[in-house]
Amino acid sequence: MKRTAARSKEATHDRIVDAAARAIRRSGYNGTGVADIMKAAGLTHGGFYAHFPSREAMLAEAADRAGGEAVEMMERIAASVPPQQVLPAMMRAYLSKEHLEAIETGCATAALGSEMPRQAPEVRRAATRRIKEMIDLVARQSPDWGQPGAHERALFTVATMVGALVLARAVDEPKLSDALREAALKQLAPTLG
Template structure:
């Protein structure tokens, strides 16, 4: 009986974190309240403290989950093609029009990066860990992985793709949005 209750509590906790991961990408850290998250998870606000010590603890888990989803998505893209095509496939998926439109389920760094500096240390720590994972994933796609300069190139690629996605989402001109994505993609792939 106790095992069932534990599993139920874990499933509820997971549901709350999922709802929070989507909410922070959609509305930002400051635009997302505990009551909204609990409602999205189908729960009452009163149950929050049975799962989290604080709002920051929830946001840290949500940032970790959202970042993990982005890394897993890119890992899946890379695994679906031959290794020599993985970097290009990852960049095409990341800089796609579909990704521009999926802020709620897309890259957490692009959705939340500008807010990160003002977050609690545990939230920043979770996001930093996932950003490092993304950079490492990108570095592993280069044929000269492990050689000097590859990690730096991966950091430039990550910075370029995130920046291009942020700008493509920011503008209200669809042609400019497309041009921002396409020029970044061309630059990234031609340098590969």
């Protein structure tokens, strides 16, 4: 009986974190309230503290989940194409129209990066860990991985992809949005070696 209750509590906790991970990408950290998240998870507001000691603890788990989903997306791409095609495939997927429109399920860094400096340390720590994972994943796909400058090129690649996606989402002109994503892809192409 205790195992069933523990599994049920874990499943409920997971539902809350999933709802929060979507909500922060959709509405930002400050636009994400506990009551709304609990409602989205199909629960009452009163049950929140049975799962989290604070709103910040929930946001940290949500940031970790959202960042992890972006890394997992890139890992799936890496596993699905030949090694020499991984980095271009990652770039195309990240800067695709589909990813542009998938704010709620897409890259948390592109959705939340400008809010990060004002977040609690545990939220920033979770986001930083996932950003570092993304950089490391890109670095490992580089043709010159392990050579001097490879890590710096990965930093540049991730920063360019995230920045281009942020700007492409920010503008209200579809042609400019497309141009920003296409220009980033074109400028990143020489980094492939």
